[in-house]
Amino acid sequence: MKVAIAFLLDHKIHNFMRSLAVDIHRQYPLGFSAASALPHISLKQPFPIADLAEVEAYFEQLAASIPPFKVELTRLELQTYAGQSRGIAPTKKAEWGILWLAVRENPVLRNLHRRINRELGERFENTRAAFDGEAYRFHATLFTGEQNADLYREAFAAYKDTPINLSCTIKQIALFYKNNDSADVRDFITYKILPLK
Template identity: 25%
Template sequence: MKATIVLIANNEAENYGKKLMLEAHKAGNLGFEMARLPQHVSLKQPFSIPDLVQFEEFFDQFAKDIKPVAVKFKEVTIHPSKVLGYPSGCMSISAVKSVELTDIQNNLFWRLEERFGRCPAEHDDDYVFHMTIAIGGAPYVNYEKAFIEMKKKDYQKAFVFDRLGLLYYDDDSIKPGTYFCYKVAEI
């Protein structure tokens, strides 16, 4: 099993992200796989956890120690992705790497290692903060088609992320239908 901790968007950002999801779908027939999760900015990519009960305890304590954070977005990006087990794409809105986001992430990494030992995940060293609006559901060529339309928009907006989410992955290969937002905490 895997898990991760994410910053969850306030209602304004959630609605914005869902609107972009629909627009991207209409432009490229991308589907709505991303609708399975709330709009969020990950603090770490999914990683193996030893026990959900222990990890939930960790999550609860971590949530008590952080505050809401404003996230500024920059631009739409796409890249090929096989995260769901088949070739497809991922469309995201990249975020400015702020001191606040970096501090929360560094604190999470330090506390995870202190409690559970090494918890490696993809992109631990080169993670780019972002909010995903589409993943999987279509060939990459559809993502390229949608990107042509979506890049015409202005994404320079800021939103408050005022909740923390615990995402749970029952299948280590992250197949569709095997993951969801298990728990949410106000921060």
């Protein structure tokens, strides 16, 4: 079993992201595996768990301790990774990509990322996940891993100047869950959504 924790984006950004994804996919068929989850900003990357009820109890305490806050999405970005899936994308290709909307770094997000990693590490075993830590870049994923990186590069070149001046107040947090250890993002369900305090 694995879980991940994320903030859900509002309906305006949800609709923008889905419209942009469909538009890009029509010209560059990158696949819709990232659309299996609601548009979100990941706060804690997937990590293995032994007991869902214990993690759920932590998640409920966490949600009750966070007031709503504002986030800004600023531009389209491409990340490519060579020779490995890093446990995120269902691929065996030599190089794969992620196309995302960058989220402007702010102290609330960074401090919550630190806090969650610290608190989970104190309560549970083996909670470290790929990309955790100070280098983690906050983002909202449009596409990930289904095609080779060259197609991602082509799509990014065509859409990189798309205006992305979006903001919203984060009001909900989600717990994503899957009952296996596969790297396929489509195996996750949105297990629980809670309002921020």
